Amino acid sequence: MRDVLPRECEIRDYLLERILQSYRRWGFERLETPALERIEVLSGSKGGENEKLIFRVMKRGEKLTEARTPDEMVDSGLRYDLTVPLSRFVAENAAVLPLPFKALQVGPVWRAERPQKGRYRQFTQCDVDVIGLEAPYAEAELISATADCLRSIGLGAFTVKVNDRRLLWALCAKGGYAEGEVPQVLIALDKHDKVGLPGVVTELEVLGADRAATFGRLLEGATQAGRGAGEFDRAFALGLGAEVTDPLDELVARLDAPGEGWRVRFDPTLVRGMGYYTGMVFEVEHPAYGYALAGGGRYDEMIGRFLGRPLLACGFSIGFERLVLALSESREAVLPAVRRLAVLAGSLQESLQAQAWARSFRAQGCVVNVLPRRAKRVGKQAGDLRAAGFEVFSVEGDQVVTLDDPSRPGDARD
Amino acid sequence: MRDVLPRECEIRDYLLERILQSYRRWGFERLETPALERIEVLSGSKGGENEKLIFRVMKRGEKLTEARTPDEMVDSGLRYDLTVPLSRFVAENAAVLPLPFKALQVGPVWRAERPQKGRYRQFTQCDVDVIGLEAPYAEAELISATADCLRSIGLGAFTVKVNDRRLLWALCAKGGYAEGEVPQVLIALDKHDKVGLPGVVTELEVLGADRAATFGRLLEGATQAGRGAGEFDRAFALGLGAEVTDPLDELVARLDAPGEGWRVRFDPTLVRGMGYYTGMVFEVEHPAYGYALAGGGRYDEMIGRFLGRPLLACGFSIGFERLVLALSESREAVLPAVRRLAVLAGSLQESLQAQAWARSFRAQGCVVNVLPRRAKRVGKQAGDLRAAGFEVFSVEGDQVVTLDDPSRPGDARD
Numbered sequence: 001m002r003d004v005l006p007r008e009c010e011i012r013d014y015l016l017e018r019i020l021q022s023y024r025r026w027g028f029e030r031l032e033t034p035a036l037e038r039i040e041v042l043s044g045s046k047g048g049e050n051e052k053l054i055f056r057v058m059k060r061g062e063k064l065t066e067a068r069t070p071d072e073m074v075d076s077g078l079r080y081d082l083t084v085p086l087s088r089f090v091a092e093n094a095a096v097l098p099l100p101f102k103a104l105q106v107g108p109v110w111r112a113e114r115p116q117k118g119r120y121r122q123f124t125q126c127d128v129d130v131i132g133l134e135a136p137y138a139e140a141e142l143i144s145a146t147a148d149c150l151r152s153i154g155l156g157a158f159t160v161k162v163n164d165r166r167l168l169w170a171l172c173a174k175g176g177y178a179e180g181e182v183p184q185v186l187i188a189l190d191k192h193d194k195v196g197l198p199g200v201v202t203e204l205e206v207l208g209a210d211r212a213a214t215f216g217r218l219l220e221g222a223t224q225a226g227r228g229a230g231e232f233d234r235a236f237a238l239g240l241g242a243e244v245t246d247p248l249d250e251l252v253a254r255l256d257a258p259g260e261g262w263r264v265r266f267d268p269t270l271v272r273g274m275g276y277y278t279g280m281v282f283e284v285e286h287p288a289y290g291y292a293l294a295g296g297g298r299y300d301e302m303i304g305r306f307l308g309r310p311l312l313a314c315g316f317s318i319g320f321e322r323l324v325l326a327l328s329e330s331r332e333a334v335l336p337a338v339r340r341l342a343v344l345a346g347s348l349q350e351s352l353q354a355q356a357w358a359r360s361f362r363a364q365g366c367v368v369n370v371l372p373r374r375a376k377r378v379g380k381q382a383g384d385l386r387a388a389g390f391e392v393f394s395v396e397g398d399q400v401v402t403l404d405d406p407s408r409p410g411d412a413r414d
Numbered sequence: 415m416r417d418v419l420p421r422e423c424e425i426r427d428y429l430l431e432r433i434l435q436s437y438r439r440w441g442f443e444r445l446e447t448p449a450l451e452r453i454e455v456l457s458g459s460k461g462g463e464n465e466k467l468i469f470r471v472m473k474r475g476e477k478l479t480e481a482r483t484p485d486e487m488v489d490s491g492l493r494y495d496l497t498v499p500l501s502r503f504v505a506e507n508a509a510v511l512p513l514p515f516k517a518l519q520v521g522p523v524w525r526a527e528r529p530q531k532g533r534y535r536q537f538t539q540c541d542v543d544v545i546g547l548e549a550p551y552a553e554a555e556l557i558s559a560t561a562d563c564l565r566s567i568g569l570g571a572f573t574v575k576v577n578d579r580r581l582l583w584a585l586c587a588k589g590g591y592a593e594g595e596v597p598q599v600l601i602a603l604d605k606h607d608k609v610g611l612p613g614v615v616t617e618l619e620v621l622g623a624d625r626a627a628t629f630g631r632l633l634e635g636a637t638q639a640g641r642g643a644g645e646f647d648r649a650f651a652l653g654l655g656a657e658v659t660d661p662l663d664e665l666v667a668r669l670d671a672p673g674e675g676w677r678v679r680f681d682p683t684l685v686r687g688m689g690y691y692t693g694m695v696f697e698v699e700h701p702a703y704g705y706a707l708a709g710g711g712r713y714d715e716m717i718g719r720f721l722g723r724p725l726l727a728c729g730f731s732i733g734f735e736r737l738v739l740a741l742s743e744s745r746e747a748v749l750p751a752v753r754r755l756a757v758l759a760g761s762l763q764e765s766l767q768a769q770a771w772a773r774s775f776r777a778q779g780c781v782v783n784v785l786p787r788r789a790k791r792v793g794k795q796a797g798d799l800r801a802a803g804f805e806v807f808s809v810e811g812d813q814v815v816t817l818d819d820p821s822r823p824g825d826a827r828d
Contacts, residue, residue, distance in 0.1 A: 001448035001450060003445060003446065003447050003448070003503050003506075003507075004445060004447075005445055006443035006444055009443070009444040009446060012446075013434060013444065024781060025776040025781055026783070027754075027756075027781055027782065027783030029420035029423070030420055030423040030427065031418060031423055032417070032418040032423060032426075033417050033418075034417070034535075034536045035415075035449060035492075035522065036415060055471050055472075055474075055490075056472045057469050057472070057492075058471070058472055058484065058487070070472065070487060073487070074472065076469075078450075078471075089417050092417075093417075100785070108449065110449070110450070112474050121448075122448045122450070133786075141784070144769070253762055254762065254765055254766075256772075257773070342441075348664065351668055355558070355670045359671070362439040362440070365439070366439070367439055367440075367441055368441065369441030369516070370441075372551050384512055387512075388512055
């Protein structure tokens with residue numbers, strides 16, 4: 001984990017504000033669930049690897065004393081995503097929640113991973129979810145709203161890749177894999193972006209070279225078809241029924257304003273890691289970044305685990321930390337320019353004058369720092385403030401005057 | 415802990431935005447520390463009772479296996495305030511941090527308390543701190559900026575009570591209490607707001623009836639003097655040196671614009687619970703609420719615990735949850751009004767039309783929800799949306815028309 005310094009906080013707050021405003025205009029409503037969830041909620045939610053990465057919190061008082069093993073000593077854990085807590089929330093409030101419910105969540109999640117460059121054990125996720133709406137309405141809404149949000153941040157052209165888990169399952173079945181082998185095939189396929197088609201085939205050879213080759217050929221056909229046609233019903237020569245390809249077609253037709261800075265593309269190799277997806281999956285790809293900026297899909301079975309009956313659900317998660325990284329590079333272009341003023345005052349009388357001056361500039365939206373003047377080292381004090389981005393002023397007599405920068409030619413003072 | 419619903423999230427986000435903007439204009443810079451801190455950082459920081467309320471996080475992997483006792487199994491904990499993490503941060507970055515450093519923090523903290531009405535185990539704190547600036551400059555800045563912030567929220571008239579821990583210590587010494595007894599005396603005095611002077615004296619009788627009576631008389635004199643005079647050097651007839659009373663006087667003189675909706679008052683009974691305060695302490699009192707809305711003080715020794723040498727520090731913490739409660743009561747007056755529109759569409763063609771319509775209203779700042787029209791129960795669908803605060807529209811032919819409310823006289827449709 002790490003401390004986030006003021007410079008980055010500024011970008012994060014700006015980004016958060018834009019995201020909230022953008023999604024709220026689409027009717028999404030923010031909710032916040034607590035950082036800690038009961039350990040039973042977090043475990044066994046098809047969170048895959050993430051469930052092994054839970055920070056576990058110890059019971060307190062008598063309950064701790066009575067526990068025998070480490071597992072018995074734990075009663076809660078830090079959430080590792082925002083989807084599991086949302087599902088728990090929806091199940092608890094199903095009786096009173098108006099459907100469809102369009103949820104917006106932004107908050108930290110925790111995973112006890114080995115820290116890597118740019119990846120930390122605490123990071124912020126930003127999720128939108130539509131509960132209680134069938135395909136492809138929810139999908140179209142999530143993709144359209146997210147595209148609008150990303151465009152409002154000024155991210156430049158991007159592509160939304162879409163696929164359907166059921167197409168992947170059909171592909172596996174055509175390739176001769178049994179249901180129990182599917183997860184392993186999907187893990188191999190998920191690496192397609194990095195290792196390409198030959199890499200996936202090599203990885204699959206542990207399940208048999210023949211089937212690996214067949215699967216490779218099927219995949220190649222599907223990929224090429226997709227690349228050429230750009231439409232879903234013609235894209236996928238697997239003999240699938242219209243129940244999967246029609247909604248994909250309709251999804252594309254229903255998207256709001258693709259073409260204005262973004263486009264949609266069918267990608268039969270798109271997997272998305274989570275085990276809980278049941279239908280369409282999607283991902284935002286940007287030419288400037290080697291990673292997905294957002295990803296999501298339909299998970300119609302997750303809430304049922306808590307509720308006891310199925311409830312339609314579909315979500316899209318923006319990689320907030322990745323967007324922060326992306327925006328940090330174009331910081332000056334993105335953040336609104338704000339004047340930063342510092343004014344140095346000595347006596348009480350001067351301080352009051354500085355305050356009145358500061359007040360008028362703050363009312364105009366400037367940042368103003370009133371500081372006691374360090375009489376014996378004003379030069380250093382002013383230099384440090386300039387280095388921190390301030391224009392430096394000083395109260396002299398009944399005037400507030402610029403404290404000129406001695407390093408700039410023509411300036412004599414100080 | 416609890417889930418925060420959309421209605422409250424709106425108030426919280428609005429409040430956060432106002433607080434950040436207001437403090438930033440005063441030159442405070444936001445930083446964020448992680449939720450988890452090493453357990454050694456959290457323990458032994460003079461956090462008093464709070465240290466008993468830490469949610470402790472278990473080690474992982476081999477380190478857990480090697481641990482013998484529950485204490486050995488723990489390596490970190492959830493922060494119980496924002497002051498301890500800030501002190502750790504400042505100590506770690508002391509070499510590069512420009513001083514004075516004006517920090518702004520808003521974030522959740524956790525305490526394993528028995529939940530009470532309105533008090534939860536996870537709650538948000540909002541702290542401003544000035545590091546590296548002597549009294550009363552930092553104090554005046556913190557109080558002025560916080561008063562400005564609270565006024566910008568539209569909170570109505572409030573009072574900032576101030577006192578100095580050193581006056582309290584002198585009061586205790588005058589009352590004949592030894593240094594070791596001071597914490598107990600302060601705990602009794604801290605209840606003054608609730609039990610009054612006689613209650614404090616009664617509570618102190620366990621340390622001897624005579625001294626309790628003496629202390630009561632001293633306190634009465636100080637309180638009355640303070641109430642009458644309104645200035646600090648004359649307020650406190652305890653024979654203290656000017657080193658304590660002069661800065662209190664100067665603090666008041668340096669405050670920015672008291673009188674404009676707020677005032678400052680000396681309160682010799684003000685304690686503030688934390689053990690780490692070393693100088694002035696202060697608190698925001700509002701006639702409409704039976705609890706302090708903010709509190710803080712100088713803690714010049716805390717950072718030294720991490721840094722190895724003392725570093726001047728002073729902070730003010732706004733009770734974010736209390737402000738949320740306060741603002742929820744005047745919700746309509748506080749939140750900017752936003753039109754909420756819902757538009758129902760059937761066919762794909764209608765959907766595209768609804769989307770274009772939605773886009774134009776979103777560009778004007780409206781919230782617009784595009785939904786598939788439920789042909790067989792449009793009446794119920796529209797009624798539910800109206801109950802959720804939406805104006806309801808529908809695409810009919812190539813028009814978007816109001817779906818009139820049948821419950822209102824004169825409306826015939828639907």
